[in-house]
Amino acid sequence: MYFHYCRVDTFKNIMNSKVLWLSNLTESNDTQEVTRTFDILWSAVKRRLLESDIDRDVVEKEIEILDHQYQIEVQIDKPYGICFCKKADVLQQWLEYGDKTRGVVLGFDFNWFNGLKKEMPHPSSNFLNAIGYDEVLYHDKQLEDDFYKICYDAIKENGLNAWIMGIRPTFKHYSAFIKNPTFDGEYETRIVYYPPNRSKEFVDNALQISELVDAPFAHYCLPWTNGNGNNALKAIGLGCNCDLTQEDVYSILNNAGLSGEFQLFRSECSYRLR
Template structure:
């Protein structure tokens, strides 16, 4: 298990963090990755037999999962096991002009588990689908157990409509929510280089206090401010195209009470 995980960010997010000691958990379903939360779902739905009746059950299963996704919100912030990775600088730190903040992984995990937030986020290591079929199959089994029997009750109607008589107990809804949460812990192997960890919250909208909203490239999206102790910050790396003098960043960290190492990225960068 890795000792450190790193959050890449723009200069404005970096300044916000050192001042407020907060990171934002933002909408995962409204991220730039249109397959976010869909890789595992597709693999499960592909297992249904192509016969007419099985396809009807498949449609019921898909509708059930979509209903749970609508009733809950997936919020998260991402980390990498790599603290100076070119693709991360390009994708998440304004083309290398931002920063990476490296945290003590165990310290963050302990802080999150002891957090008084209700509901409480979880720190999860992302699974890259084709590399761990044992875990993937376990998650697919959990989807069958949570949604399979109810999906069999779906009856297709004309014009793509249908009906499904359901009786959802709080226990069943919690079971379905846990299974649906797994959708956001798996990505395609194409993203494997990121070696991602995710601080994530998946819960009903109405159960998340202090949920806020912001304008984004996808319209309006929710976010949650989550306080993180700066004692678990191990070091900060200045991005490869960031022109700020090391002394300036040292002073900014010191003035905000953050004792952490500081270095300049060694990534070879071409615009």
């Protein structure tokens, strides 16, 4: 189960709409979202490539190609997603997303979603490859080592063709999941979707994702219930300073026409509002 922290009004909207919103990740609270991979991580890797034993002329030409390519990558095929936490009761999540412990946390069973696989997606004409979920990678020395090795091996094997044979696809593949390490206390897992450029209408797939453009910003809707009492939602947690009672929660669910088994709990956090 994965947990989505939110405000009470957002909780009500999720219950009434019966969908999760997948929003443009580049507009999230992390200003380095997506760009960190192509900027900070790549800068660290290319410094090491220039110091390696690979022919200097080949490395410099490859870096020139990739620098130009990455300026394009941050502008196209922007990922849409929704963020979850691996834990049900985390203060950092409550403070940032759960209205400073006055909100709600929702636990979803990802196995419920038909066609949603635990893997990093990438832009693709095949829908099943364009959506998926995985844990966020927080930028550290090990991550830089891994990416350096990928780039080093690719250039050694493919020379000037390395950018298209392995380096560029790898950076693009991971870009929606690499974050600033100061966010590591969020224990984040996220669902990411790369929408097709060819259509702004309903996408015919098992997950029934559709685009909504009538909101202040465009986003994609992922249904989490089939309307017959079969839901991905399995738990509802109330923040330690949330005003909702158990009766309020069930009233919200009933008004939304929802049924099914839900675990209801209250946070053990001891945060004092000031």
